[in-house]
Amino acid sequence: MQSHPPYELYYWPTIQGRGEFVRLALEEVAAPYIDVARLPEGRGGGVKAMTKVMHSAPATTLEPFAPPFLRAGDQLVSQTANILHFLGPRHRLAPDDDARRFEAHQLQLTIADFVNEAHDTHHPLGPSLYYEDQKPEAKRRAAAFRTERIPKFLGYFERVLGRSTGGHFFGPSISYVDLSMFQVMVGLAYAFPRAMTAFERKVPELAKLRDRVKERPQIAAYLASERRIAFNEDGIFRHYPELDGNAG
Amino acid sequence: MQSHPPYELYYWPTIQGRGEFVRLALEEVAAPYIDVARLPEGRGGGVKAMTKVMHSAPATTLEPFAPPFLRAGDQLVSQTANILHFLGPRHRLAPDDDARRFEAHQLQLTIADFVNEAHDTHHPLGPSLYYEDQKPEAKRRAAAFRTERIPKFLGYFERVLGRSTGGHFFGPSISYVDLSMFQVMVGLAYAFPRAMTAFERKVPELAKLRDRVKERPQIAAYLASERRIAFNEDGIFRHYPELDGNAG
Numbered sequence: 001m002q003s004h005p006p007y008e009l010y011y012w013p014t015i016q017g018r019g020e021f022v023r024l025a026l027e028e029v030a031a032p033y034i035d036v037a038r039l040p041e042g043r044g045g046g047v048k049a050m051t052k053v054m055h056s057a058p059a060t061t062l063e064p065f066a067p068p069f070l071r072a073g074d075q076l077v078s079q080t081a082n083i084l085h086f087l088g089p090r091h092r093l094a095p096d097d098d099a100r101r102f103e104a105h106q107l108q109l110t111i112a113d114f115v116n117e118a119h120d121t122h123h124p125l126g127p128s129l130y131y132e133d134q135k136p137e138a139k140r141r142a143a144a145f146r147t148e149r150i151p152k153f154l155g156y157f158e159r160v161l162g163r164s165t166g167g168h169f170f171g172p173s174i175s176y177v178d179l180s181m182f183q184v185m186v187g188l189a190y191a192f193p194r195a196m197t198a199f200e201r202k203v204p205e206l207a208k209l210r211d212r213v214k215e216r217p218q219i220a221a222y223l224a225s226e227r228r229i230a231f232n233e234d235g236i237f238r239h240y241p242e243l244d245g246n247a248g
Numbered sequence: 249m250q251s252h253p254p255y256e257l258y259y260w261p262t263i264q265g266r267g268e269f270v271r272l273a274l275e276e277v278a279a280p281y282i283d284v285a286r287l288p289e290g291r292g293g294g295v296k297a298m299t300k301v302m303h304s305a306p307a308t309t310l311e312p313f314a315p316p317f318l319r320a321g322d323q324l325v326s327q328t329a330n331i332l333h334f335l336g337p338r339h340r341l342a343p344d345d346d347a348r349r350f351e352a353h354q355l356q357l358t359i360a361d362f363v364n365e366a367h368d369t370h371h372p373l374g375p376s377l378y379y380e381d382q383k384p385e386a387k388r389r390a391a392a393f394r395t396e397r398i399p400k401f402l403g404y405f406e407r408v409l410g411r412s413t414g415g416h417f418f419g420p421s422i423s424y425v426d427l428s429m430f431q432v433m434v435g436l437a438y439a440f441p442r443a444m445t446a447f448e449r450k451v452p453e454l455a456k457l458r459d460r461v462k463e464r465p466q467i468a469a470y471l472a473s474e475r476r477i478a479f480n481e482d483g484i485f486r487h488y489p490e491l492d493g494n495a496g
């Protein structure tokens with residue numbers, strides 16, 4: 001990959017959001033990349049640089065519907081799971097076998113569904129309204145998410161991971177699915193600390209995977225760097241105590 | 249493909265739902281398939297046959313998180329967009345070029361996001377509650393969907409389709425994206441006839457594509473057959489007049 005120009009990642013510059021799943025993959029393999037919207041406008045960065053690409057994609061590339069998207073040479077790839085499906089085989093973050101690659105992608109798409117539902121806990125009435133305009137509805141949706149959806153999704157991933165040998169979803173080698181699962185686990189712990197503290201003992205394999213990923217040299221260095229944006233209440237995983245089953 | 253055993257499609261037997269995107273692809277190419285859950289239990293069908301596969305996947309295949317899933321020989325593929333990504337190249341329903349295949353998949357994933365939002369108009373508080381338990385919230389979410397999300401998503405697809413030559417998303421050959429877009433257009437027209445009648449003139453290319461797909465011989469035969477389940481209020485696209493901007 002040394003002879004290729006660096007990847008250009010386009011995503012909102014102040015949140016982890018869906019872009020974080022791509023950042024983790026690029027960081028794990030130490031792939032040179034530019035996080036374009038986080039550069040100052042004077043250096044060709046900022047949100048403006050991102051929206052410009054979205055609205056002036058040349059006739060030869062498909063415009064993205066939404067961030068994140070990745071420029072890799074002539075290709076512009078969007079949709080988080082699609083970007084990882086693209087990067088995986090290039091950087092040995094996906095299984096070698098073709099049938100297993102469809103499985104990795106399936107797991108990533110199920111993670112995407114779960115992440116959508118995590119987002120909807122604070123936006124049940126949709127992305128057009130602020131959280132403040134849908135707080136009672138958010139409380140109802142979050143309760144169902146904590147008591148039914150977290151157990152259903154994490155129970156599934158725990159079962160699948162438990163059946164694998166080697167500590168990762170696809171044996172001894174790490175894949176983008178492991179990295180994404182780490183992100184989901186830390187995101188849930190940030191958003192729902194009370195619920196997740198109680199639930200964690202039911203998903204011991206996922207907890208071990210999270211800790212294992214966190215300690216990987218490239219990931220540890222990334223998490224300690226300024227490149228890792230802190231969780232905050234503009235992202236997907238938001239900590240609103242009233243949504244975590246506390247009085248609010 | 250003649251030498252292969254027929255595909256086995258597993259999906260809820262009484263709705264179009266997400267399974268319909270797969271059915272349309274299989275029907276267009278006249279691929280032999282068994283819609284397993286629609287067979288009588290006495291012939292190895294029914295929902296029971298479906299859940300059995302979900303809960304007893306052999307160690308060599310990844311269990312699906314949810315229907316639809318497709319058995320193709322030894323492979324069990326799930327997640328709607330992933331199934332189409334799998335079927336596309338096998339049946340010439342995807343572009344030949346690898347970069348274009350990522351684009352087709354990107355469009356399908358954006359359709360999936362749109363379909364999720366269409367579903368959430370009647371289930372804003374999540375899948376755990378009945379529609380009847382979330383009617384006021386559904387009304388608010390549906391209003392935002394009609395006035396903001398339909399124009400944003402369909403506007404995007406109209407732009408992309410308008411830039412293509414040959415009447416389909418990827419030139420003169422039909423792809424699974426065209427078939428899925430047809431399904432979205434007829435689904436929206438079923439669920440939101442009032443809103444869509446007003447909006448259709450803003451997306452003339454999509455309207456033409458819908459009509460073109462509908463008239464393809466295999467699709468026309470399928471739509472006229474008993475295999476096509478009628479839209480109903482258990483599926484994704486549901487007609488509740490109160491969500492279509494009528495007094496309700």
